[in-house]
Amino acid sequence: MEGINIFDELQFPKKLRMSEKSFLSNLVKDSAIYGITKYVSVIAAIFLTPIYTRIIPRFDYGIMDVFNVWIAFCALLIPLGMIEAMPRLWVDIHENTDTKKRIIGSYNLLLLIGIVVFLGVSLLGKTTFEKVILGSENYETVYYLCVSLIVFQILNNQQLTYFRLGFRRLAYTAVSLGNFFILTVLGFSLVYFKKMSIEGFFWASFFAFLFSLIVSIPLNRSFILLSFHKKTIVEIVRYSLPLLYVILFFSVSEVLDRYIIKRFLSTEHIGLYSVAARIASIPLFFTSSFATAWFPRIFSIKEDNRRKEVLIETNKLALHVFSYILFTVVLFRKELIFFFAPDYFDALNVVLILSLANVINGLGPIYAVGIHLKKTSGDFVKAAFISIPVNIVLSVLLVREFGIEGVAFGSLFGAFLWTFLRYRMGQKRLEIEFNFHPVIYLVIFLIFATLLSQYLDLSLWVFLSKLAIGILLMAWLWHSLKHNKNELV
Template sequence: MLEKLAKQTAVYGISTIVVRFLSYLLTPYYTRIFEQGTYGVVTDVYALIPLALTLLTMGMESSYFRFSARAEEAGGDVRAAKRRLFATTWGVTSLAAVVFLLAVLLFRGGISRLMGPAYVAHPEYVAWVGAIILFDVWACIPFARLREQGRAMTYVGFKALNVALNVALAFAFGAAGLFATDFGVGWVFVANFIASLVTWGLILTTADRTLPRIDRKLLGAVFVYSLPLLVGGLAGTANEFLDRQLIKYLVPASADPMAQLGLYGAITKIAVVMMLFYQMYRLAAEPFFLSNFKKSDFVTMNAAALKYYVMASMLIFLGIALFRDVFARIVGRDFREGIYILPVILGANVLTGVWLNLSFWYKREERTSLAIVVTGSGLVAMFAFGCWLIPAWGYYGAAWARLASESAMVAVSWWLNRRFFPTPYAWGRIGEYVAAALAVFFLSEGVMRLTGNIVAGYAFNIVVFALYAAYLIRRERIDVGAMVRAALRRG
């Protein structure tokens, strides 16, 4: 079974890497054509969009996976049951998106004033972003359906087209000199809107002539499952954007909050590889672990999956953190001063995947109200540490607040799992791997300071990274040769 998860992760992984690589071409581009404050607007908007998407999709993606599995358990006309589920979840999210866009258009002046001076000067930015959200929500459930059907290549193909079109338009607008006009950064949102519109039109072809139509009885049952996920999802997504908002509102005006926001956003983008791994794992693992497994099989697989996730994550952590000066060249020269926060951001990203693994049991057991407890604890930690650290440390404080938030969610998830659904996670082995990786990192930092020679320091880093990888392979008795041979045979 874990082999199936690994294959699904690989399919999503390779394709997601390609898609995200195209998307992240915009980071070096934008950080070279925009000033720190202007790029701060991009960072601000793209931190808020996921919050709106979480609110409007209402936890329906996870609900779609779970209720599809229920339909298979119940038997009968499974195809008709899934079709009704698809129409209902798609219908309610589509309706919510329309109401949202109308509200944004009606109150865009007030929203612009709340968001800051850059938006007051251009309230049309708010309208364009609202339109992007509309089409992204309209496409959300059809994309979830592709994942549930195992149509990974179709899913990724549409995602890739969306990103490729967005990137192509951004470069075209730049070449045409549009970013230098008064509308300026607004052309970033126009490019995104066009890409979202085209993607929505294409994904309609996968709907099998199903129209959004709400079955009220089914919707009631779905809402019982999804509403706790919605509340928990909002808290979790708020953790992803609150650090940026706290920078905007807590950093003293003399320190230029929007410039610090731009710096912070650029450096977090450098952690792309870690987030790529997290995203590809989530895309494969969520429908996998919410399928129909016996409890004993689920427990065994979930425990093993967490260990291997941490092993891969620590390799990625070291691969980026030990060579962060090289990765700093991804962004423009004016943004590289913030590279020292990268290891903290990477650590937070590792913890995101840990508590994702620890969440599957309560989604499977339909105790989704526990998601509120987990993500709520993270939100409280983010707010508390952010209010404490950001006024004094600026975006550096935001990075530590984010790490504290993810740590709180892991701690609460661990306690809930131990209390209600004991799972034999290999915490001793996991702790050993994390401690060894951190020891390698701090040893590297010490050697770099002592030698002061970049070439010698990188040579040392290559050696200790290879030794850490060999240590993991030996400790887990992984037959690398057999894995390579199996991959070549499948190829």
């Protein structure tokens, strides 16, 4: 089974050599575009969640959550980390057609095998899943829809990755937003007007992902090929599996955080922590958009003699922007809690701590470039093995004294250690003299925002004053970034 290419010729975009100025400009554009669907999804969730919770019975809503968790877990597990590994593997392709066929073909073959195995297990394990997990046999249609959705979501993630690798922002945005609008509009119509409950939601998801694949696969037709190369398959799995392990480790860590709260505090405190975590996840919309754009861009200049300068300037840019995002969330945390969950003001300090943890985590992809370039992804497993146990132990030690703030402090220290270890290991693979002077701004902004938010009450004039401060700081940041951009010419 050697080089089965369905189309005659691969049409990969040519590798671009770019200056730091154009690199940062494209990085910002990519981050903004990749973030559009995330921001729109948040707005839709704010609108749809109260409607769904009023229409869908509580038991059905719980079943829907179980299916959603199952879909997310399987879509993560089945590709074995290969989708996350593709941006790095892309570096080895260059413009060599034989290498493209070998890597992309082997990658597609592995993914296809994983999907076939999953389908077989799903068909054989249906009854067990219904009895053990659901406790009901009344959701047969939903079960088969979710099996289809897992396959569709894996393939959709694959297609979106190809768009990212080719820097095809328009295609990425069109497919993502098309999926989102079909899911939102059709889902609302089937649940609200047709009274189809969770079955309507999953039918909407089915058609939304089907649309995405119908549009994206022809656009990525040059990637439709299969090939079997044992050495390449071993190389792909060796690099991708550690990435999967790390993702799974951190997923387990989040579950353990909740267990610690339940064990030492109460179920009500889990709800309090969860609300705080949701509000503190606002920086994640920006950091995850940055990470989505970052890897294809930085790997595209792997051979560029000035890649170190690019990394240094990107770090400076990220520290400035992420500091401002953190400042804004912390400054307006009272208003955010009042808007989303007015009965949860006890979560004020947790929002602060977890927001800082998320920003620190968001810087990690910059410092880990050396690990990716040298394909030593096992370093991530080592870092996770150290940082996650430290996180858990600290949470257990601090929860008795500080309550949920203690668990949040454990997460914060774990995030710092996780990022620091990636930095140290990355430096061993690719030594770069990063400039950390902007951290001073981060500390000053954080202290200032914390004091203002902590001691000023909720009122219109306070809100307007905070808004004015935020706008002034934004103007300063914009001026600083423009000055920084001009220096790169």
